[in-house]
Amino acid sequence: MHVVELRFECFDNTTITAAERAINGLLEAYRANGQVLGREFAVAFNEGEFRVRLLLPEKSSLAKRFNSPWVNYALEELTQAKLLHPREKYIGQDINSEVSSTETPSWQLLYTSYVHMCSPLRNGDTLQPIPLYQIPATFNGDHKRVIKWQTEWQACDELQMAAATKAEFAALDELSQCDSDLFRRGWDLRGRIEYLTKIPTYYYLYRVGGESLAAEQQRPCPRCGNTHWLLETPLLDLFHFRCDNCRIVSNISWDHL
Incomplete structure (x- = not known):
């Protein structure tokens, strides 16, 4: 930056x-x-x-x-x-921020957190942020909807990381459940970006909780039930699951890593 x-x-x-x-x-x-x-x-x-x-x-x-x-x-x-x-x-x-991606990725994903100020669109090969203005406008001439989704995701992430109020559980559901409003909007944006760029685009589904590491490794894709989405080697040292049908990547619960 x-x-x-x-x-x-x-x-x-x-x-x-x-x-x-x-x-x-x-x-x-x-x-x-x-x-x-x-x-x-x-x-x-x-x-x-x-x-x-x-x-x-x-x-x-x-x-x-x-x-x-x-x-x-x-x-x-x-x-x-x-x-x-x-x-x-x-x-x-800026010495405290990430370097933007300059290469065309083989795949990309929507990924952010409450500590990130950069673009939520990431190069799937390097995890470097892709400036949004480098892709066609997502809606109404710019990327306002993507920025709004990112702001909402970060707000939920900050609430669940603080773990100080009952709002933590509602925020966590928005981040980790496939039937949440946040997921629905983000997943639809992901599809729009894939359509415009012609590059496979995935959505990061946050995961925390779960019973054990063994149970996590057997966890199916929460959207389609795919039981073969566990990867032999984590992508970018972060994502242990990838469902190509649903265009979702996720992690083994942070509680069991």
């Missing part, structure tokens, strides 16, 4: 309210298209210009060729707020 600073200069008299609305609209459009990572952006006003530092999947993430229709519209809205299009200053590579 890479850190850049955007600087917005005024070309005429404006107001903080108008500038705030236009800049935040652009940042949200970038985020919905996967061009900007994270959820919160600190916009500062200093020496007559507005500045914000952003985390990008690649150095070229803000290139015009990746823009969604919403991003292009938001850029035009800057003019209405009496702001010039932003000037970009490259700060450097």
